[in-house]
Amino acid sequence: MKNIISLSAFIVLSFIISSLLLAQGEEKTPKNVIMGTVERGLKVLKNASLKENEDVSEYKKKLWENIEPIFDLKVVSRRALGRYWRQCDDKQREEFTQVFTEILKNIYLDKSFSYSGEEIIFIREDIQGNRSKVQTEFITKENKKISVDFSMYKTENNWKIYDVAIEGVSIIGNYRSQFNSILNNASFNDLIKKLKEKKGKLIKSEQKGKL
Amino acid sequence: MKKANIEIIVGIFVLLGLISMAYVSINLGKVDFFENGxxxxxxxxxxxxxxxxxxxxxxxxxxxxxxxxxxxxxxxxxxxxxxxxxxxxxxxxxxxxxxxxxxxxxxxxxxxxxxxxxxxxxxxxxxxxxxxxxxxxxxxxxx
Known part of the structure; x- marks a missing residue:
């Protein structure tokens, strides 16, 4: 009897430990971070697409809550600014991160709501030290395959995205070359002014869309 | 003795010629043997x-x-x-x-x-x- 009790206790304990390890493992690989977030994000978008003519701002908030934790927006901003980041003081860096994040949020969250049932499949994951590249493919309704690669780095207990490349073209690389060409001939304050103007335009067009 | 001197001078000229040829061809061909720098x-x-x-x-x-x-x-x-x-x-x-x-x-x-x-x-x-x-x-x- 004693044996049976200890055996069952052992089985239960090992089950708990293995499920805990599995849950931890699921959180920790770059593939799981990406595919888990994609799954949660698509759920929000599918719910939003069911309710036409409704205000999507609530869904936008929900989507952002799901996406934001897996992006390191400070690293994204630092990489986008490139070598000019080193010339900025803390206050300028903070201001840039804030404006740039708002722009990214407005551009890409809005675009997400044009989702119309595209499929997203995992291709491969390449880990080199504390960096990783997760390759995925978006399959459109017309069956066209678009490669989307996520570049990630390891933080203390998770993986975070710092760049996304569509068909091999890095979004951060693209912003970096644009910002660098502006900063070659203009000051940092001019860049911030331009970014704020852009942000204003984006918000205006969003409000027009609502009306 | 004189003949030997002339031969040495000709030898030096030939050697210099070969060195200059090697220098020109390495430079024109952009060959970098040791990848220095x-x-x-x-x-x-x-x-x-x-x-x-x-x-x-x-x-x-x-x-x-x-x-x-x-x-x-x-x-x-x-x-x-x-x-x-x-x-x-x-x-x-x-x-x-x-x-x-x-x-x-x-x-x-x-x-x-x-x-x-x-x-x-x-x-x-x-x-x-x-x-x-x-x-x-x-x-x-x-x-």
């Missing part, structure tokens, strides 16, 4: 279509090195690049394969990053952009 770094690309060895590597259009080796590793292209000593490549720099004009030759453009970590000889540059095939892009997005 350069350090190697690697970069992995998903595609290097059109990229050849000896292709130049540039920052802001200024040559800073060249490609010395391209090989297949884990079904991806691993490119070895020699970078001029004194040119620092940050660990968040991006290496992109670009073309000179629409049909022009390929080269690697490096966009400097903001990181404090500088790549050491033998390190790998993680962030890369592969060569873009214009036709396949047009097929996907325009048609």
């Amino acid at each position: 350069y350090y190697p770094i690697k970069a992995k690309f998903t595609s290097v279509t059109g990229l050849k060895t000896n292709t130049s590597i540039e920052i802001s259009g200024v040559p800073i090195g060249k490609v010395t080796d391209i090989k297949l590793k884990d079904y991806q292209a691993e490119v070895t690049m020699l970078i001029k000593n004194g040119v620092e490549i940050q660990d968040d720099a991006i290496a992109s394969i670009r073309s000179k004009g629409i049909l022009g030759e390929k080269y690697i453009s490096v966009s400097p990053g903001a990181s404090d970590i500088i790549l050491k000889p033998g390190d790998t540059l993680f962030d890369t952009e592969p060569s873009i095939e214009l036709l396949s892009l047009i097929k996907k997005f325009a048609l």
